[in-house]
Amino acid sequence: MILRLNMFPVMMQGSGSEHIFRLSRNPALERAWRELPGDIRARASFRPWGDTIWFWALPDQELPAELLSSGAQEAELISVPNQVLANAARDALSWHLRTRYGFERTGGHLEGITRLFRWQHNLLGNLSGLPPHTAGVLPTLAIQGWPLDPLDPEGPRSAVILDLQLRRIIDDDLAGLAELGIHLLDRPLVWHHVLGCLCNPRSRGLAGEFRALRPDGSVTVMYRGTQASRPSTCVRLQ
DSSP states (O other): OEEEEEEEEEOOOSOSTTTEEEEEOOHHHHHHHHHSOHHHHTTEEEEEETTEEEEEEOTTOOOOHHHHTTTOEEOOGGGSOHHHHHHHHHHHHHHHHHHHHOOEEOSOOBTTEEEEEOGGGOTTTTTTOSOTTSSOEEEEEEEEEEEOOOSSTTSOSEEEEEEEEEEEOTTOOHHHHHHTTOOOTTOEEEEOOOTTOOOSSOOOSEEEEEEEEOTTSEEEEEETTEEEEEEGGGEEEO
């Protein structure tokens, strides 16, 4: 259920040369960047675009040495594509909301969109009777960078779209819970058969302890000391 949709133009200050760097596409560097530990990659945005890689430090962070030693050149703001500026604005806003206001990033990801939520604003409260952080109705904020093509050369070249939604996760399927970043490992699952399922026999009670979601839609569980497979549509958190 979409409650509100807002687009906010973004004005960039300064020349950008002290903040944004560029270098030609380099498969080896891109591969090395993907292999860096997550805490290092979290300090910067790294955006291949066309035949160029653009990168910049996130607010209050320093660029990793791996990027500073890559031979990249400082980029004038005027040379940065509008889509790259839009990505920078989205990343900065997301960082600000997570570090200053306690938002968390959901596990699911759509290209160009960052989704944030806060458990403090669980509209369901404790009415579900389930353990904390496993069920609720949560406001979810989607942030998208949007390039602009201004008629005025001095006008904003990018914007951020803020899309506020309510996300229901009470009795949600396991994929939905995982998308929100909810910890599932070792959690007990119970059978909850859907209408028309092909389970035979239609087991009841404990289905096992969660281990992993599989690409084919099944769930790996540990049941009585043995790994087993369950259809994800027919099990729920206990």
